Amino acid sequence: MAAPRSWALWGNCGRGWSRLIRGCRLPGLRSSWPGSPLGARLLSQEKRASETHFGFETVSEEEKGGKVYQVFENVAKKYDVMNDMMSLGIHRIWKDLLLWKMHPFPGTQLLDVAGGTGDIAFRFLNYVQAQHRGKQKRQLRAQQNLSWEEIAQQYQNEEDSLGGSHVMVCDINKEMLKVGKQKAHAQGYKTGLAWVLGDAEELPFDDDKFDVYTIAFGIRNVTHVDRALQEAHRVLKPGGRFLCLEFSQVNNPLVSRLYDLYSFQVIPVLGEVIAGDWKSYQYLVESIRRFPCQEEFKEMIEDAGFQKVTYESLTSGIVAIHSGFKL
Ligand SMILES: COc1cc(O)cc(C/C=C(\C)CC/C=C(\C)CC/C=C(\C)CC/C=C(\C)CC/C=C(\C)CC/C=C(\C)CC/C=C(\C)CC/C=C(\C)CC/C=C(\C)CCC=C(C)C)c1O
Numbered sequence: 107m108a109a110p111r112s113w114a115l116w117g118n119c120g121r122g123w124s125r126l127i128r129g130c131r132l133p134g135l136r137s138s139w140p141g142s143p144l145g146a147r148l149l150s151q152e153k154r155a156s157e158t159h160f161g162f163e164t165v166s167e168e169e170k171g172g173k174v175y176q177v178f179e180n181v182a183k184k185y186d187v188m189n190d191m192m193s194l195g196i197h198r199i200w201k202d203l204l205l206w207k208m209h210p211f212p213g214t215q216l217l218d219v220a221g222g223t224g225d226i227a228f229r230f231l232n233y234v235q236a237q238h239r240g241k242q243k244r245q246l247r248a249q250q251n252l253s254w255e256e257i258a259q260q261y262q263n264e265e266d267s268l269g270g271s272h273v274m275v276c277d278i279n280k281e282m283l284k285v286g287k288q289k290a291h292a293q294g295y296k297t298g299l300a301w302v303l304g305d306a307e308e309l310p311f312d313d314d315k316f317d318v319y320t321i322a323f324g325i326r327n328v329t330h331v332d333r334a335l336q337e338a339h340r341v342l343k344p345g346g347r348f349l350c351l352e353f354s355q356v357n358n359p360l361v362s363r364l365y366d367l368y369s370f371q372v373i374p375v376l377g378e379v380i381a382g383d384w385k386s387y388q389y390l391v392e393s394i395r396r397f398p399c400q401e402e403f404k405e406m407i408e409d410a411g412f413q414k415v416t417y418e419s420l421t422s423g424i425v426a427i428h429s430g431f432k433l
């Protein structure tokens with residue numbers, strides 16, 4: 107059996123640390139001759155095929171979901187402050203860039219998977235609201251003889267302030283969603299937003315439902331990335347766009363060394379001091395090193411059926427935004 111492209115390529119573009127750490131996944135092999143040495147070897151390979159990684163630890167596929175759940179349950183309350191501390195606020199710029207790339211039009215139906223505490227959803231609502239307000243202003247300026255009541259009416263219609271746009275935040279973790287909902291309430295987001303508990307690998311939505319699918323810093327945590335990508339493809343309308351913001355591979359050797367130092371020497375310490383949780387932040391930096399590089403991930407997105415797949419590396423490749431279309 108030939109290995110799918112994503113398996114064959116997994117681990118082919120690493121450098122230094124990352125290259126040593128990223129392993130090759132084995133395709134599921136079956137033997138009709140289990141008693142023989144060859145059969146035993148094939149069986150042990152098969153066993154390994156149902157194993158995966160939780161950071162640098164090898165775990166069974168069944169275990170991984172629970173471990174990831176525990177991490178985000180533990181960090182949920184400190185999640186936002188940790189992101190600002192770890193990245194000195196740079197994660198905000200990356201998320202803004204994701205929105206600028208999306209450039210949603212009024213009426214866009216967005217699904218934000220692994221949406222956690224709502225950072226992408228809130229940016230989306232701000233963006234479409236600003237777009238819609240701009241459009242309304244231009245229309246009002248073009249209409250010369252409106253009364254002040256008619257003008258006030260246009261501004262007050264809050265339902266319409268998004269031009270029919272809507273974002274569905276889907277996440278597997280109750281605690282992350284809880285923090286997100288509290289933030290939405292505190293910041294006054296009332297319309298155009300819904301929160302759904304769900305797994306990226308088995309989305310609770312019909313086919314061909316959304317214009318845009320986003321996943322920011324989420325796909326790295328999913329057990330079967332290929333299944334999550336297939337689900338993204340399924341729920342998008344024809345013509346719909348997939349956008350993923352995720353950690354990637356640093357392309358400058360000096361930045362790479364500093365970044366490794368910073369990741370392994372500083373981030374778990376910040377995790378312990380601020381969130382009282384070293385292990386979750388150790389998992390974060392390890393899972394970043396395990397995730398495929400820009401080109402490998404592009405191939406995986408293509409394997410899921412997306413077309414016109416491109417990516418842009420940001421901050422020397424610390425993160426990348428991948429984009430693809432369901433055509
Ligand atoms: C559990 O899973 C998770 C939990 C979460 O809370 C979040 C996530 C998802 C994650 C995010 C949304 C964002 C998370 C952000 C990061 C992982 C960090 C990304 C990093 C950067 C943007 C900065 C990159 C840093 C470098 C290129 C290297 C520069 C580093 C240095 C100059 C320091 C080198 C470190 C040492 C020599 C070790 C000893 C140093 C000290 C003890 C001093 C401590 C120093 C600092 C705190 C300085 C920090 C400096 C920066 C941040 C530099 C910024 C500069 C640039 C961008 C070039 C999740 O999955």
Ligand SMILES: C[S@@+](CC[C@H](N)C(=O)[O-])C[C@H]1O[C@@H](n2cnc3c(N)ncnc32)[C@H](O)[C@@H]1O
Nearest residue numbers: 178220221222278279282305306322323324327
């Ligand atoms: C690092 S956070 C990202 C949150 C948000 N997108 C952001 O950019 O701040 C990762 C999120 O992925 C979620 N997650 C992990 N595995 C998932 C899965 N299989 N399906 C849906 N969400 C998942 C976690 O619960 C967590 O909220």
